[in-house]
Amino acid sequence: MPHINFTTDLIDFIARAPTAFHAARSAGDILAGRGFVEIHESSPWQPLPPGSYFIRRNDSSLIAFTLAGEKPSLTGLRMAGAHTDSPGLKLKPIPGRINHSYLQFGVEVYGGALLAPWFDRDLSLAGRVTWQDKDGAIGSSLIDFRRPIGVIPSLAIHLDREVNKNRSINKQTDLVPIVMLLEDDRLPDLNTILLEQLVRQYPKISPAAVTDHELFFYDSQPPAFVGLQNEFIAGSRLDNLLSCYALIQALLDSRTRQNSLVVLNDHEEIGSLSGTGARGPFLQSVLERLLPKTDERRCCLSRSLFISVDNAHGVHPNFAGKHDRNHRPLLNYGPVIKHNANQHYATDSRTAAYFRRLCQRAAVPVQDFVMRNDLACGSTLGPITAAELGVAVVDVGVPSLAMHSIREMTGSRDGWYLYNALKEFFSSSGPDDDRPESSPQ
Numbered sequence: 001m002p003h004i005n006f007t008t009d010l011i012d013f014i015a016r017a018p019t020a021f022h023a024a025r026s027a028g029d030i031l032a033g034r035g036f037v038e039i040h041e042s043s044p045w046q047p048l049p050p051g052s053y054f055i056r057r058n059d060s061s062l063i064a065f066t067l068a069g070e071k072p073s074l075t076g077l078r079m080a081g082a083h084t085d086s087p088g089l090k091l092k093p094i095p096g097r098i099n100h101s102y103l104q105f106g107v108e109v110y111g112g113a114l115l116a117p118w119f120d121r122d123l124s125l126a127g128r129v130t131w132q133d134k135d136g137a138i139g140s141s142l143i144d145f146r147r148p149i150g151v152i153p154s155l156a157i158h159l160d161r162e163v164n165k166n167r168s169i170n171k172q173t174d175l176v177p178i179v180m181l182l183e184d185d186r187l188p189d190l191n192t193i194l195l196e197q198l199v200r201q202y203p204k205i206s207p208a209a210v211t212d213h214e215l216f217f218y219d220s221q222p223p224a225f226v227g228l229q230n231e232f233i234a235g236s237r238l239d240n241l242l243s244c245y246a247l248i249q250a251l252l253d254s255r256t257r258q259n260s261l262v263v264l265n266d267h268e269e270i271g272s273l274s275g276t277g278a279r280g281p282f283l284q285s286v287l288e289r290l291l292p293k294t295d296e297r298r299c300c301l302s303r304s305l306f307i308s309v310d311n312a313h314g315v316h317p318n319f320a321g322k323h324d325r326n327h328r329p330l331l332n333y334g335p336v337i338k339h340n341a342n343q344h345y346a347t348d349s350r351t352a353a354y355f356r357r358l359c360q361r362a363a364v365p366v367q368d369f370v371m372r373n374d375l376a377c378g379s380t381l382g383p384i385t386a387a388e389l390g391v392a393v394v395d396v397g398v399p400s401l402a403m404h405s406i407r408e409m410t411g412s413r414d415g416w417y418l419y420n421a422l423k424e425f426f427s428s429s430g431p432d433d434d435r436p437e438s439s440p441q
Helices: 002-015 020-033 190-201 238-252 282-290 294-302 349-361 381-389 414-427
Strands: 051-057 061-067 078-083 088-099 102-110 123-133 138-144 178-181 207-219 224-226 232-235 260-265 305-309 336-339 367-370 392-397 399-401 408-411
Touching: 002 224, 002 232, 002 238, 002 414, 020 051, 020 061, 020 123, 020 138, 020 238, 020 260, 061 238, 061 282, 078 238, 078 381, 078 414, 088 190, 102 207, 123 190, 138 190, 138 207, 190 207, 238 260, 238 305, 238 408, 238 414, 260 282, 282 294, 282 381, 305 349, 305 381, 305 414, 336 349, 349 392, 349 414, 381 392, 392 414, 408 414
Parallel strands: 078 260, 078 305, 305 392, 336 367
Antiparallel strands: 051 061, 061 260, 088 102, 088 207, 102 178, 123 138, 123 207, 224 232, 232 408, 336 392, 399 408
């Protein structure tokens, strides 16, 4: 079954991408393997010939684009975006502490993580380390311990009889992973531990000392099919690596080459305000270099559509009352169009209608979501991109359960449905047939 093959490859992609750094690297490797040429912001760009290209920034964000030969100012750009980061636990700069012979590593909570599921999981550690060689030259490398090295044990119920009635989690004192049992009170040097891991992974480099790090704990259990008929997948970082993978594969597998662009931003989970986030200049700077003339760039954007792809809230069978009664997306019933009157999602009637038509062409079911009035709505890259560029945007995503947990859940068909709708988007030809922004009669 095609959706099983697609989802199996998706699971493999997520397992190789425990951090945003690894996600951007894996996406770049996939693109390079299919003929995309990596270019660099630090190098001058001559007018690029028709072809396929990608750029990475800070190792954690990526933009890929195809140029078909026709001027983007006349055709517009088929643009779409997702984010590479997920909520989690980030290692503090000086994390080591000893408590009753246990070595523990202090962490910061990154983003809006659902904290309770982090207890009693087999945790590994991955991210980026910066090092110096014997001559003082600075380099950076990605590392991944790839095995369980830590755990945050729950307190036994015998010591807290009220835990199932009224549990609160203190981020500072309760979420401190245990990583080692010590024989004495000497604190191991973290940088030495990281240096040893670095040498194991990269025997051809010669780092003399690790100086700094950006490391995250993650669930070492890989994503997996779940359900009596493999109807679901469960795993970490489905929000939003599922969207990243679907976008990259749809761009690669489009039937015809069009002027298209995919952006994978870091830092969405913490507000996108960074040099690699959607509030930063990454996308804008690439568009300015592709279309240096302001008038042509504005013409291009007026003919373009941006699809913001980020997981949506599927209806939970135990908590169906948390959804608006007419907007309860189901897993395996197709991607969701997300609406919000206060522009936390950037969808409007035209962009929604355009996405419905894409789904119809791709023979993909489609659903709608709007938050209850008495619950706060999240946000996405969509409104930020709409405000920064003035481009038409539709917010969509696959329905999911347990969003922001260490182990989320989606339908095993929905990634495949999303991929097919996005492939139709990147394959469609002609601005006149496909623009969602034609004037009302």
